[in-house]
Amino acid sequence: MELDARKLEILFAIIENYQETGEPVGSRTISKLDRLNLSPATIRNEMSDLEEMGLIVQPHTSAGRIPTDKGYRLYVDRMLADQAKKAEEPRDLPALPMQDLLTRRIDRVEEMLLKMAQILAANTNYTTMVTGPHSRKSKLKFLQLSPMDKGRILAVVVLSGDIVKNNILTLDEEVGSDELMELNFILNKRLTGLSLEEINLSVISGLKNEAGDHVEVVSKVLDAVAETFAKEDSYPVYTSGAPNIFRYPELTGGDRASELISTLEEKKTLGSAIGSLTSPAGSRQDIQVYIGDEVPVESMKDCSVVTATYSLGDGVQGKIGIIGPKRMNYQKVVDTLQETMSHLDGIFLQTEE
Amino acid sequence: MELDARKLEILFAIIENYQETGEPVGSRTISKLDRLNLSPATIRNEMSDLEEMGLIVQPHTSAGRIPTDKGYRLYVDRMLADQAKKAEEPRDLPALPMQDLLTRRIDRVEEMLLKMAQILAANTNYTTMVTGPHSRKSKLKFLQLSPMDKGRILAVVVLSGDIVKNNILTLDEEVGSDELMELNFILNKRLTGLSLEEINLSVISGLKNEAGDHVEVVSKVLDAVAETFAKEDSYPVYTSGAPNIFRYPELTGGDRASELISTLEEKKTLGSAIGSLTSPAGSRQDIQVYIGDEVPVESMKDCSVVTATYSLGDGVQGKIGIIGPKRMNYQKVVDTLQETMSHLDGIFLQTEE
């Protein structure tokens, strides 16, 4: 069977109507549309064909049609292709209230990401998740040891991409202020600019030689550094708008709501799931759309997820995901994500200059 | 009407049965209990009296009884009083898996608190919330300026209670490494040990005099310090076990689940609400029980909340709250919180030594 232009138009009309109402769409509803001036009977014939092609289904005999995953997939692919073509055209979305993000007082990228997740959730009425910035090839920018109390020092570790982590180290030996500065100097000289892999045994033994008496401090600092790198690998995850799932009855029936909320609370699972996502079907830019079963998280098989990869330069990057029902407004979500990306780029460039 | 021992026993039997089943309790159920060998008819008479006293109600004419807020309040007060008396007795609860918390690698108190919230939620099957450590009279312990890139420095601010915050400052002027160290020294000399109130105009102008050319740096650092104090006031809040509310149908009917989850996600509202709680009825130790309407959060009027105040010394303290249905197992929750508190004390003492 052939999928001609009219069938496509009808399919898309069904999808868009279903997106708005959440109810199965009948032939009468479609026939009322002006652009394809057709009687319900004709629509019914076409619908029957579309069903045969696996693009729509009836929940039960005397009901209207709803799109299948395959139907959505067709719709989304077409949409993304269209968008790629006319990417130049100005689009007039209501501007996101992202101004706040531009404030100079971004002390932690993480805070900004969380805020971004909140803005996205509020604007789309879906649930958002954002993985913290992350890099396979991040390097040690510098570290800073400061005396705190008797027997305790504060070690601040800074990685490329401005990932900062504080470690309070408890020492058995006493280290004087001057000695600490000396150590600080040595450690930075030896370690600055190295990645985790590059801090190998020879570097370490060289360091320990040079450190003289203060082997304990050095090894604890090294532990802290290793842990910072490791933590960086563990994808911190921020979510927002979890309660939005209650807007969509198809996501809250049975235990679904509970399972979804649980998944969102288990940030770790979520983080590695979203982190493992890679472009399946070659799609536009960094934006990926996963529909129903394509989502690699069991409890989200009734959802669709749209992800985008943001990049803060230096190879530091992370993912933003928007989770909604399969009938989510893909167009709006993709547009919104795209706008968010350009904002992020703007912020990044500004910081960089 | 008088509340004799037998009435009390029946009331408590009703409460405990209702806690287990979540179903209204009938007279037959109670009469089956061995300890008060009574016929259903007698129980009915007593129940009728209890209802007149406002301690129990019937959801509808031909149903069993469920406790009222007043009934729970009586039960809880009695329980807390009992517990105070026999506080010495060893209690054999299944030990909480708190060992993890004892690990030395507590780089941030916050992480430990989150983990604690998770353990509590998993063990009680209720929802937990924990406010971050917080102090009205916290002081600046020290600060540390480090050069980062061209035009940017990292300012680490440490408050009493080991509250550490990083601030990346973007400067218009260029500051050399030596000058930065000098500034570092001056700032620490002038500011260390002061609380927010004590950093007044005269301190600031003195500082600016001494700083010479680098007024910009000083004022930006002061902003960062002020913000750290302010942030400290804003109660970070961790929650865990939100999905547990789905275990209790009385909390998930209608829009209740959605509202509860929303409230939990709005950490800020939650923080100030839980922060504002003060001991209403004088109760045992630091543990407070709020039942139904006593909870100062609109969406939690169908819940009970048990809170405990933890203290990390130096006046630094925070609150733990356990949120569950009104029929929650108060005994278990109070015991568990008490055990957690002693664990925390243990950790704190160990860190201090």
Added chain:
DNA sequence: TGTTAGCACTCGTCAGGTTAGAGTGCTAAC
């Protein structure tokens, strides 16, 4: 006087039946 057995009564739940309406597929005519 407190306790208990018996009984009529109330009310919510559940299964079964009915109805109205939405939507379809098919057929025949245009």
Added chain:
DNA sequence: GTTAGCACTCTAACCTGACGAGTGCTAACA
């Protein structure tokens, strides 16, 4: 190829009656 008409199907909503849990009241009992 399109459309009108019609019989058919299925769900949701509503009603109904039977059932059972639980009560309150009364009268008898220890």
